[in-house]
Amino acid sequence: MKKGKPTPFDIESFIICPNCSHRITKKTKGFFCRNCKSHYPYVKSIPLLIKIEDHHKLNEADYNSSVSKIYRQLHQLGSYRNTYFHLRSLKPILGLDANSKVLELGCGTGYDAGFLFQKGLIVVETDISVGQVLEAKKQLAKRGFMNSNFFYVADAENIPFADESFNATFITATLHHLEHPVKALSEMRRCTEKGGIIVIAMEPNRYEWILVIGFGFSIMKKILLTVLGKRFAKKLKARTKDWREPNIEKTFSKKEILTLVKKAGLNPQKIKGIWFTCGFIHWVITLLNKTTKKTWYLNKDIEEFLVLFDDLIARVPLINHFACNWTLFCKRD
Numbered sequence: 001m002k003k004g005k006p007t008p009f010d011i012e013s014f015i016i017c018p019n020c021s022h023r024i025t026k027k028t029k030g031f032f033c034r035n036c037k038s039h040y041p042y043v044k045s046i047p048l049l050i051k052i053e054d055h056h057k058l059n060e061a062d063y064n065s066s067v068s069k070i071y072r073q074l075h076q077l078g079s080y081r082n083t084y085f086h087l088r089s090l091k092p093i094l095g096l097d098a099n100s101k102v103l104e105l106g107c108g109t110g111y112d113a114g115f116l117f118q119k120g121l122i123v124v125e126t127d128i129s130v131g132q133v134l135e136a137k138k139q140l141a142k143r144g145f146m147n148s149n150f151f152y153v154a155d156a157e158n159i160p161f162a163d164e165s166f167n168a169t170f171i172t173a174t175l176h177h178l179e180h181p182v183k184a185l186s187e188m189r190r191c192t193e194k195g196g197i198i199v200i201a202m203e204p205n206r207y208e209w210i211l212v213i214g215f216g217f218s219i220m221k222k223i224l225l226t227v228l229g230k231r232f233a234k235k236l237k238a239r240t241k242d243w244r245e246p247n248i249e250k251t252f253s254k255k256e257i258l259t260l261v262k263k264a265g266l267n268p269q270k271i272k273g274i275w276f277t278c279g280f281i282h283w284v285i286t287l288l289n290k291t292t293k294k295t296w297y298l299n300k301d302i303e304e305f306l307v308l309f310d311d312l313i314a315r316v317p318l319i320n321h322f323a324c325n326w327t328l329f330c331k332r333d
Ligand SMILES: [Zn+2]
Pocket: 017, 018, 019, 020, 021, 022, 033, 034, 035, 036, 037, 038
């Protein structure tokens, strides 16, 4: 796909009703299902393809909407380590022929889609947060990758696209925010064609010993707040108000995430441990960004060294269980 050139892919013919799975038709004010009479309106020009009873999830996603403009800085998406490891997670999809159809769930601000668009792939961007989808559309348009039909507010646990609509589907750093991850994974499987690629990228590892440290931190926090007083606690709360973390945040041990994927009927071909020292650095810089409200970046040469080092220890058996994140590559059978 050349920049700005419309593609022949008619995504709208693949849209199904999130409520009853029948094909839905486009009307002037949104999409309409003749079968169950559900209406799906546009919100700020983005189709809202969410079941009525799941509308509460939109409010829960407000967190993401509120930080959509600072998301890139908060997660240091422009850093070398992020580019390197995101590209690595996307590698099998990047190898697909141009004009292959790819679905992203939890697209955030469209960071990963940018890499795929550059390769000429057709990427359909979805997220449960209206603010994030709007920001993704804006960011990608700025870079010249634009087709307004490729952006939808959708629930990963109830994907509004027909069976086998895509050559590949992927989800990055989002599964741990979902209430029913197996449901989302099954939906990814359903929407991907046979032999297609499914990538579950950058999901946080669960270390049992982190719970102990976490418990220590919560006690320390209580002591500090008691010593410093209520006024200080209020001030700190106000200062970090914009940085609230989403409600559901899970972590998965290697065994746990493999079990989830298999439960969804997927066959994981490879699981990679990603981020060791980089994960620690990322955590420290995110904390700095949150508390100082400045954008901190690490020197690129240091990052390059840490990435090399992380790549090396990822090959060491046992030690690779200490990765910060997991990326899984599956082939739809
Ligand atoms: Zn319907």
